[in-house]
Amino acid sequence: MDHKFLHGVPSTAPVLDARMVRTRAALRDALLALLDEKSFDDISIREIAARSGTGYATFFRHYETKSALLNDIAAAEIAALIGLCMPILWGADSRAAARTLCDYVESRSMLWSALLTGGAAGTMRGEFIRQAGLIPPGDVKPDSWLPADLRVVYGVSATVEILAWWLSRRDTYSSEQIAEILDRLVITPSLTPD
Amino acid sequence: MDHKFLHGVPSTAPVLDARMVRTRAALRDALLALLDEKSFDDISIREIAARSGTGYATFFRHYETKSALLNDIAAAEIAALIGLCMPILWGADSRAAARTLCDYVESRSMLWSALLTGGAAGTMRGEFIRQAGLIPPGDVKPDSWLPADLRVVYGVSATVEILAWWLSRRDTYSSEQIAEILDRLVITPSLTPD
Amino acid sequence: MDHKFLHGVPSTAPVLDARMVRTRAALRDALLALLDEKSFDDISIREIAARSGTGYATFFRHYETKSALLNDIAAAEIAALIGLCMPILWGADSRAAARTLCDYVESRSMLWSALLTGGAAGTMRGEFIRQAGLIPPGDVKPDSWLPADLRVVYGVSATVEILAWWLSRRDTYSSEQIAEILDRLVITPSLTPD
Amino acid sequence: MDHKFLHGVPSTAPVLDARMVRTRAALRDALLALLDEKSFDDISIREIAARSGTGYATFFRHYETKSALLNDIAAAEIAALIGLCMPILWGADSRAAARTLCDYVESRSMLWSALLTGGAAGTMRGEFIRQAGLIPPGDVKPDSWLPADLRVVYGVSATVEILAWWLSRRDTYSSEQIAEILDRLVITPSLTPD
DNA sequence: CTCTAATCGAGACGGTACGTCGCGTCTTACG
DNA sequence: CGTAAGACGCGACGTACCGTCTCGATTAGAG
Numbered sequence: 001m002d003h004k005f006l007h008g009v010p011s012t013a014p015v016l017d018a019r020m021v022r023t024r025a026a027l028r029d030a031l032l033a034l035l036d037e038k039s040f041d042d043i044s045i046r047e048i049a050a051r052s053g054t055g056y057a058t059f060f061r062h063y064e065t066k067s068a069l070l071n072d073i074a075a076a077e078i079a080a081l082i083g084l085c086m087p088i089l090w091g092a093d094s095r096a097a098a099r100t101l102c103d104y105v106e107s108r109s110m111l112w113s114a115l116l117t118g119g120a121a122g123t124m125r126g127e128f129i130r131q132a133g134l135i136p137p138g139d140v141k142p143d144s145w146l147p148a149d150l151r152v153v154y155g156v157s158a159t160v161e162i163l164a165w166w167l168s169r170r171d172t173y174s175s176e177q178i179a180e181i182l183d184r185l186v187i188t189p190s191l192t193p194d
Numbered sequence: 195m196d197h198k199f200l201h202g203v204p205s206t207a208p209v210l211d212a213r214m215v216r217t218r219a220a221l222r223d224a225l226l227a228l229l230d231e232k233s234f235d236d237i238s239i240r241e242i243a244a245r246s247g248t249g250y251a252t253f254f255r256h257y258e259t260k261s262a263l264l265n266d267i268a269a270a271e272i273a274a275l276i277g278l279c280m281p282i283l284w285g286a287d288s289r290a291a292a293r294t295l296c297d298y299v300e301s302r303s304m305l306w307s308a309l310l311t312g313g314a315a316g317t318m319r320g321e322f323i324r325q326a327g328l329i330p331p332g333d334v335k336p337d338s339w340l341p342a343d344l345r346v347v348y349g350v351s352a353t354v355e356i357l358a359w360w361l362s363r364r365d366t367y368s369s370e371q372i373a374e375i376l377d378r379l380v381i382t383p384s385l386t387p388d
Numbered sequence: 389m390d391h392k393f394l395h396g397v398p399s400t401a402p403v404l405d406a407r408m409v410r411t412r413a414a415l416r417d418a419l420l421a422l423l424d425e426k427s428f429d430d431i432s433i434r435e436i437a438a439r440s441g442t443g444y445a446t447f448f449r450h451y452e453t454k455s456a457l458l459n460d461i462a463a464a465e466i467a468a469l470i471g472l473c474m475p476i477l478w479g480a481d482s483r484a485a486a487r488t489l490c491d492y493v494e495s496r497s498m499l500w501s502a503l504l505t506g507g508a509a510g511t512m513r514g515e516f517i518r519q520a521g522l523i524p525p526g527d528v529k530p531d532s533w534l535p536a537d538l539r540v541v542y543g544v545s546a547t548v549e550i551l552a553w554w555l556s557r558r559d560t561y562s563s564e565q566i567a568e569i570l571d572r573l574v575i576t577p578s579l580t581p582d
Numbered sequence: 583m584d585h586k587f588l589h590g591v592p593s594t595a596p597v598l599d600a601r602m603v604r605t606r607a608a609l610r611d612a613l614l615a616l617l618d619e620k621s622f623d624d625i626s627i628r629e630i631a632a633r634s635g636t637g638y639a640t641f642f643r644h645y646e647t648k649s650a651l652l653n654d655i656a657a658a659e660i661a662a663l664i665g666l667c668m669p670i671l672w673g674a675d676s677r678a679a680a681r682t683l684c685d686y687v688e689s690r691s692m693l694w695s696a697l698l699t700g701g702a703a704g705t706m707r708g709e710f711i712r713q714a715g716l717i718p719p720g721d722v723k724p725d726s727w728l729p730a731d732l733r734v735v736y737g738v739s740a741t742v743e744i745l746a747w748w749l750s751r752r753d754t755y756s757s758e759q760i761a762e763i764l765d766r767l768v769i770t771p772s773l774t775p776d
Numbered sequence: 777c778t779c780t781a782a783t784c785g786a787g788a789c790g791g792t793a794c795g796t797c798g799c800g801t802c803t804t805a806c807g
Numbered sequence: 808c809g810t811a812a813g814a815c816g817c818g819a820c821g822t823a824c825c826g827t828c829t830c831g832a833t834t835a836g837a838g
Contacts, residue, residue, distance in 0.1 A: 017788065017829095019789075044820090055792095057791080150356070157351065162344070189379050189382075192378070239800090240798070248811080249810085249811040251801085252810090255810095405803085406805090407815075408814070411814080433795090434792090449815080534763060542744060545740070550732070553735050601834075637784065637785040637786055
């Protein structure tokens with residue numbers, strides 16, 4: 001069985017063959033390169049394989065789906081982002097958290113542009129919601145006017161939407177301006193108690 | 195040329211052949227019927243044609259794309275929704291506008307579930323934004339902290355997101371609850387002046 | 389359903405689309421051309437499609453299998469051969485029948501070389517046996533020392549074998565010599581009564 | 583180089599490692615077991631390796647081809663058969679030779695069924711012809727009406743054909759009946775002088 | 777009774793053909 | 808003579824098997 005260790009928690013990764021590491025990296029890089037050129041939906045698995053210099057069938061030895069590959073890329077990036085912002089948010093400084101988030105995205109704007117554009121956004125958002133849902137809920141009252149799971153879905157969707165809009169208008173707005181918008185439009189309203 | 199009248203504004207539609215009217219209605223009904231069964235992406239043009247009782251090639255005589263057909267359906271529905279809500283919103287009663295919107299969606303929940311689920315949501319949102327962008331901007335100051343086009347994109351996206359979340363949890367929340375959420379989370383924050 | 393009329397009796401062919409006639413002819417010609425170059429097993433469906441100038445998927449619109457295409461070619465050829473030989477054989481002149489058979493094969497030796505060489509021979513023999521089995525059994529006693537179906541299988545197999553051997557040694561033996569061998573080795577022994 | 587001793591004459595085999603002997607036996611047994619279940623062509627090398635309990639690559643350490651493995655099995659069996667029949671045939675008792683042959687085949691009918699059915703028959707016949715061709719030609723006149731190499735090809739092919747037909751109709755005809763058929767149909771005609 | 781090299785299992789890899797599907801175009805036959 | 812049916816070229820899909828290759832981990836047989 002080829003996919004034995006594909007879907008487990010990466011931290012327990014039981015010594016992957018060096019070739020597999022190389023191949024996966026090649027696949028990831030190829031997808032990112034292609035995302036700079038065209039939308040996710042317009043990229044075929046054949047193209048990714050060709051670009052990565054691996055065989056077509058090899059793709060399926062590592063990922064079940066085009067989206068699965070994207071997820072692999074996205075998961076790490078999203079985890080980094082969340083790890084960066086949440087501590088600040090827990091410190092109750094929502095504006096600083098928003099600022100940190102925007103700065104991070106701006107510093108890797110090429111990547112995030114690719115990830116939030118085209119058909120990739122859906123997968124990204126899904127992974128985003130998944131990771132956000134895993135965050136311990138803090139001291140929010142359970143029966144708030146805003147259901148907890150909607151808070152997550154809404155927060156992620158609105159954030160992603162605003163970032164996508166920002167990234168599509170490169171160099172028009174500063175990280176600071178977007179952070180303010182994000183804070184006033186998304187974070188503060190969704191944290192307001194009854 | 196076959197597609198003479200496909201892409202004009204429907205209001206100026208220069209006398210549609212009765213057969214074309216019938217065929218288009220059949221295609222629309224077929225798509226809606228299929229949307230009750232499976233996601234938009236999983237529906238093929240061949241299926242729509244077969245279900246509608248028309249020939250496969252006939253589809254292309256009326257619509258360039260599967261999305262174009264969906265748009266045809268969505269446009270009318272969205273226009274109705276906007277026509278319903280905006281007057282109230284201009285009357286500055288945002289809560290009442292939200293309530294009207296939610297009631298309308300609830301009254302046609304099957305249709306809206308189909309439209310906001312699966313791959314259809316993207317097309318829907320696009321048409322929504324298009325129509326929302328056509329609304330005269332009112333007396334909003336141009337250099338607000340919130341750029342006008344982002345206000346539209348954000349308002350539509352957030353609304354669509356919340357509605358989709360609501361519709362996917364049928365019978366858990368009342369129209370009134372969602373209206374409150376919508377008002378507090380989306381409308382009020384985005385209308386707050388500096 | 390595409391294959392509606394693929395497997396019926398060709399004589400009742402219910403008006404085939406002119407394009408289908410053209411496409412099938414192209415496929416048949418392509419296979420024959422390729423059989424001149426390499427063995428049947430070494431020819432891929434992709435090759436046949438490419439050579440014939442048709443699309444790959446189009447092949448399957450006409451034939452379920454590579455062998456089915458070969459059968460289409462073989463059936464007509466075999467029918468002609470049987471139609472030629474059997475009357476003479478029923479006239480009890482086995483040597484003349486053998487001679488007619490060998491002459492016919494020699495006159496189309498390129499085609500028959502292709503058909504009896506490589507993996508094609510198996511399909512050929514199958515169709516040959518099928519058609520030979522349909523011939524009314526004549527006045528042979530049912531409980532002969534030689535079972536009727538074995539007579540058919542053996543007669544065809546031995547004949548095919550000898551012809552294949554002959555065709556692979558082009559220009560070494562005359563049609564007349566092979567006819568004598570065929571008569572003495574196959575026909576006469578299998579017609580000998582108890 | 584791995585294949586050092588694969589293709590030499592086995593009699594000179596320079597001390598095979600005990601492991602190699604075991605592995606080859608396992609491969610042979612696996613193929614035979616699979617031949618009881620499905621046709622030779624439908625058996626993949628991967629299947630043979632899995633069934634034999636050896637690694638996939640190990641197959642290629644011992645045999646270049648699926649057919650090569652089959653040949654290995656067939657060669658011994660055919661040699662035994664020939665060793666049994668030829669002495670009797672040289673004693674000019676063709677009927678007894680035929681009888682011996684049929685009895686031997688019947689006593690190992692499972693094996694021979696497998697060998698003469700499916701795609702294996704071609705390889706079998708090839709090896710059969712090869713070994714039969716090595717037999718010293720006896721006192722047959724060179725310029726007989728029947729060329730010597732055709733006599734071999736024909737004799738083997740016809741015999742194989744009749745045996746295959748027999749084995750596919752298990753328990754319908756006795757070894758004695760088939761021996762008579764074989765004698766009258768194949769051996770006697772091909773030994774008749776001018 | 778070691779030690780060293782052959783042999784093994786496992787399976788990743790680049791290829792390539794398979795048969796299916798949906799696309800959008802273009803040809804046909806029929807009413 | 809226009810229109811509905813559907814054949815067509817195209818190309819991606821995911822699967823299977825090919826034969827090659829690189830790994831350790833046994834495990835035999837020579838010393």
